[in-house]
Structure formats: C-alpha cells, structure tokens
Amino acid sequence: MAGLFITLEGGDGAGKTTQSEMLAGWLEERGHEVVRTREPGGTTLGVELRKLLLHGGSVDPRAEALLYAADRAQHVATIVRPALERDAVVVQDRYIDSSLAYQGAGRVLNVEDVRRISAWATEELQPELTVLLDIAPEAAAARRVARGGTADRLESEATEFHQSVRDGFRALAKADPHRFLVLDATLPPEELHLQIVGRVSALLSR
Template identity: 55%
Template sequence: MSISESPANRPGLFITFEGGDGAGKSTQAAKLTEALEADGRKVVRTREPGGTAVGEQLRSLVLEHGNGEIDARTEALIFAASRAAHVAQVIRPAVERGDIVVCDRFIDSSVAYQGSGRSLGTGDVRQLNVWATEGFSPDLTVLLDVDPEQGRLRRTANQAAEDRLESEPDTFHLRIRRAFLEQARTDPSRYLVLDARQPVDELAEAILARVKELLP
C-alpha cells in the first residue's frame, strides 16, 4: 500500500533512505547531498527521529537507554509525533520552495520497526503516520538491504555502543528487513532497492543516477 498523497507537481523533491541499522544510510545520504550541492542544487539533509528542536528531544527519549520502560504503542506514538513536527516545520516547507530534501528514515521505518518488529500491525502504524504527516510522501525511497548479522557487525565496529532499537536481537531485525522488502515489493515505482554490501562508491553512483531521473 502506498502512502496516500501523490508527490506529482511539487516544486522540490523528497528523497528518503531506509534500511536496517548498519545499512549505511547516513553515509549514502551524505554522499548524495554532496553530489547534488556540487551540481548547484539546494539540499536540506535531515533525519528521523529528529530534524526539529522537539524532534531531537523525542529522539533522545526513544533511542537512548535509561529512560525507563517504553511500551510498543508509546514508542510508535513518539516516532509519529516527531515526524508530524518534522514534516510541518522542515520537510514540506523545503519541498514547496523547490529544495531537495534528503532524509534518513521516514514512515516506512515506523511500519517496519513498530508495525512489524513490535507486532503492532503494519496497516495501523502506516495509518497513524499518514495522519501525522497529512499524507506527505517521498518521491523516491532508497532501500539499502542488509542482513541483520552484517548490520550488527557494522554497528559495533570499533566497539560502538548500540541504542535501544539497535540492541534488539537479530530476530527483531530480521522481521524489520522482511517488512522493508515487502513495502518495496508492493510499491516498486517509489523504491530503489540496493544490496548494502556493494562498495560505497558504487552505491552512491547508482543512487545519484536514479535521482537525476527525477530532477527537472
């Protein structure tokens, strides 16, 4: 099922990066931003949860350890609240003035993590987030597909600490991977699915080539 609002005829572009933890989304978002800016494009790079003052506070609350128990529904609502502010304050205004927004995660992550990973139901979680964002949808979603075990090895390289969601068992992350791939299967025109094991520069070239097809 697609997100409800069509992105056609918007002045700018909204590009999202999705995938399991450790897939390399931040790296590729940075490379795409650099390439587009070198081409003279105005780019707003942002992330979820976060992107606004309230969103960054909610990010700390939901991802950092030590904030007490956060049940699945509360977790889903925190992500949706952060996203509502993000779209209203940052993403929609930037796209409407003709900028390119490059965002690390969006609704598809909530569908995968809370809908499937937390077993809240993908349909219910999507509906909640469509309401929170007034149906605002990406022009393109880049899915970097990574095996959960490989993702953990990448995340913990150099003994890096894992956040609340990253530290969930591989079975949780396997459900998330399957949920991402299912979303891509049901909405193929919006997705570019890439194997995250490919060399960083090859991934960047493939992503930029696809984005160029969308540029005016």
C-alpha cells in the same frame, strides 16, 4: 510542491548516513539547495523525543509508534514541507517506512494502524524516491561493532527482531516498486552512490 523528497531506509548499520552525505554533496555540486535531515531528531522537539526513544527506558510499542508519529508531524510541518515549497531537495534518513518496519513488523503492531497514524501526522506526504539499503542483520551488527560506541535501544534488540524489520522493509518495497530503489548494502559505497544518483538524475530531469 516543486521540490524533491528523497528518503533512505534500511536497518541500523546499512550505510544510510554515508549515502545521504554523498548524495547531498552530489546535489549541491549541481546547484541544488539540499536539506539533509533525519527522523527522529530533525527538530528541537525531535531531539528530545530521540533521546527518549533510543536512549531512554522501556517504551510500550503503541506509545513508541505514537512518539515517532509526533516527531514526524513536527518534522514535516517545520522542516520538510517548507523546504519542498521553496524548491529544495530533501534528503532524509528514515521516514514512514521505518515505522511500518520497526513498529509494524518488528513490534508486531498492525501495520495499517501504524500507516494511518503517520499518514494523518504528515497529511499524507510521500517521498518521490525511497532508497532501501538492504543488509542481513548479522552483517549490520558487525558494522555497528566495528564503528564502536554504545548500542541504542533498537540496535540492542535480538537478531530475530532485526530480521523481522528487514522482512518488513522488503515487503514494503515489493508492494511499491515504483517508489523504492532496493540496493545491496554490502556493495562498495561508491557503487551504491552511482546507482542512487542515476535514479535521482532521472527524477531531476522530468
């Protein structure tokens, strides 16, 4: 496939939405078709699964992992792969690494089991760049409070859960440094944006 697949990862409140918006705008200014999307919720099916996963009642950890994988399979088949095949740049909020961090490290499921489920669901599609916006759980929680609104089911988890998720993301980045760009999410948004587009520029010029 000729397109470029970029994902943004990190805990809730890390600033993924802000950076994906800025990156999409930068790419569009340079003439690229950009498909900006997210998981869960990037498809009609995903919208319904998002409601269940983030705003529904209690979900068993294994069921949770399978529902995320179902969303991901539909999303890749109907949105991501078609975009890449027509040479678009996909800028996506969350992907497989979120499942490995949240359901693996956070829910204490076997990470390799979660990885296998998602690999099968996506036919092993991997992003060429994953931007990890790293932030301490306490700082992320303060941001969520400042922006208002009702916390979803994952955001409402204890600090210990969010610390496990952060540790999970960091471990993933350490194991795959070629794919990951790890940034301090407390830096000014403009500074983060410059670091991201520096890496993306190198990929586009290959």
